[in-house]
Structure formats: C-alpha cells, structure tokens
Amino acid sequence: MKRIANWFDRFGTKECSRKIIFFFVVSVCLIENPWFGQAHLKELTGGVGMLDMNFANTVTQTNNYLTMLGQQGRDVYLLLLGLDFLIIASFGLLQISFMLRLLKGLQLDYPLKWCVMFPLARGLFDVIETVSMIANVISFPGQISATLYLAVCATPLKWISLWMTLAALLAFMLANAASKIRARICSNEPQLTVL
Incomplete structure (x- = not known):
C-alpha cells in the first residue's frame, strides 16, 4: 500500500494540480453541455437525469429508468456513460492532488498518505x-442480472x-488552518532573551 501511495506523489505538485483542474473542468463541460451532454438528456426525456447521481437504486428502478429513457435517451445516456470515465479519472486525480498537497503542508506525507485509497476506492466503484x-x-430490453446487481x-x-x-x-484542511494559526501566534509572541 505504501508503494501505491508513494506512486501518487507526482500528482501532489502545484503544477500538476493546475493541469488536473483544467482536465476536470473540461470533463465537466463535456458531460454537462446542452448539445450532447446531461442537459440534452434532460431535454429529451422531460427532466430525467443520470441514474448514477442517486445514492442507491434497486434493480427495478434501474429497469424502469432505462424504459423511461426511450431509445433516443438510451443512446445519449450511453454517450454520457462513456464520458463519465473522464469525470472518474479527473475527479479522482483532483482529490488525490489536493489531499497530497494538504498533507505536505502538515508535513505528514506518511503515514496519512494511505488516505489516497479513499478516492481510489471511489474511482474503482x-x-x-x-x-x-x-x-x-446495450443489452436493453434484455437483462443481464449480474451487471444489474453489480451496478x-x-x-x-x-x-x-x-x-x-x-x-x-x-x-486535512482544518489541520492545515490550525497549524498556520498556531505558527502565526508563536511568531508574534515576544521572545525571552537569556542574559
């Protein structure tokens, strides 16, 4: 696990963070745009958004959702699911980058670096x-029960x-803020001089 966490160090630099933020913004614009994005899906389906934005869905809800979309809506949804991989990657890297930069500010690169496993788990799921x-x-109206349950x-x-x-x-943000406040207070305290 330490080796995996250390591999992500490259994403904890300021320059890399800027590139990741740009990648994330482009990804969001692609998935939210009104021409072929989520806004287009809502327009086509009378306000039905992406199913994966719900906290949990049942197999029945998933089937009902795919039925409600209709063929044209399912085609748009399929494109959005493809674009979702960009969001998954950019959002995960953004979280990892912020986490590593905050840890560097606390000078706690390790042992807390294992927390990068949280965004990795989110990305995997x-x-x-x-x-x-x-x-x-793709299989609709047929059902592949294994993939339905997996989703x-x-x-x-x-x-x-x-x-x-x-x-x-x-x-980590609160700990960074507390550390900066503590450092400022300590630097303002009068120093005792030893005679």
Missing part, C-alpha cells in the same frame, strides 16, 4: 458502476467512498 450500466444499456451494489459504495474522501480532505 464508479468504474464498476459505469461499465455495468453500459452493459445494461446496484457499486453505486452506494461509490458515494460512501466519496464521503470518506471529503471527510479526510476537510480534516
């Missing part, structure tokens, strides 16, 4: 969910991993 949903859309199980695990990531980031 998101990939499983997306691949499963692609298989479900249904991966969705809440993705959200739980995201919350764990955000909790770690918040804790």
Whole structure:
C-alpha cells in the first residue's frame, strides 16, 4: 500500500494540480453541455437525469429508468456513460492532488498518505458502476442480472467512498488552518532573551 501511495506523489505538485483542474473542468463541460451532454438528456426525456447521481437504486428502478429513457435517451445516456470515465479519472486525480498537497503542508506525507485509497476506492466503484450500466444499456430490453446487481451494489459504495474522501480532505484542511494559526501566534509572541 505504501508503494501505491508513494506512486501518487507526482500528482501532489502545484503544477500538476493546475493541469488536473483544467482536465476536470473540461470533463465537466463535456458531460454537462446542452448539445450532447446531461442537459440534452434532460431535454429529451422531460427532466430525467443520470441514474448514477442517486445514492442507491434497486434493480427495478434501474429497469424502469432505462424504459423511461426511450431509445433516443438510451443512446445519449450511453454517450454520457462513456464520458463519465473522464469525470472518474479527473475527479479522482483532483482529490488525490489536493489531499497530497494538504498533507505536505502538515508535513505528514506518511503515514496519512494511505488516505489516497479513499478516492481510489471511489474511482474503482464508479468504474464498476459505469461499465455495468453500459452493459445494461446495450443489452436493453434484455437483462443481464449480474451487471444489474453489480451496478446496484457499486453505486452506494461509490458515494460512501466519496464521503470518506471529503471527510479526510476537510480534516486535512482544518489541520492545515490550525497549524498556520498556531505558527502565526508563536511568531508574534515576544521572545525571552537569556542574559
């Protein structure tokens, strides 16, 4: 695990963070655009968004959703699922980059570096969910029960991993802020001179 965490060090630099932010913004623009993105899907389907934005879905809800989309909606949804891989990668790298930079600020590169496993887990569950949903859309109206159950199980695990990531980031931000305040207070205290 230490080797995996150390491999991600390259993403903890300021220059790399800027590139990741750009990659993330481009990904979001692609998936949210009104021409072929999520806004287009909502327009086609009367406001039905992407199913994976729910915390959890049942097999029945997933089937009902795919039915509601209609053929044209499923075609757009399939494209969005393909674009979702860009969001998965850019969002994961963004979280890892912020986490590593905050840890460097605390001078706690290790042992807390293992927290990069949270965004990695979120990305893994998101990939499983997306691949499963692609298989479900392609096979619709037929059913592949294994991929339906895989998607249904991966969705809440993705959200739980995201919350764990955000909790770690918040804790590191607060610790950084406290460290800076402490350093400022210590630098303002009058120094005792020894005679």
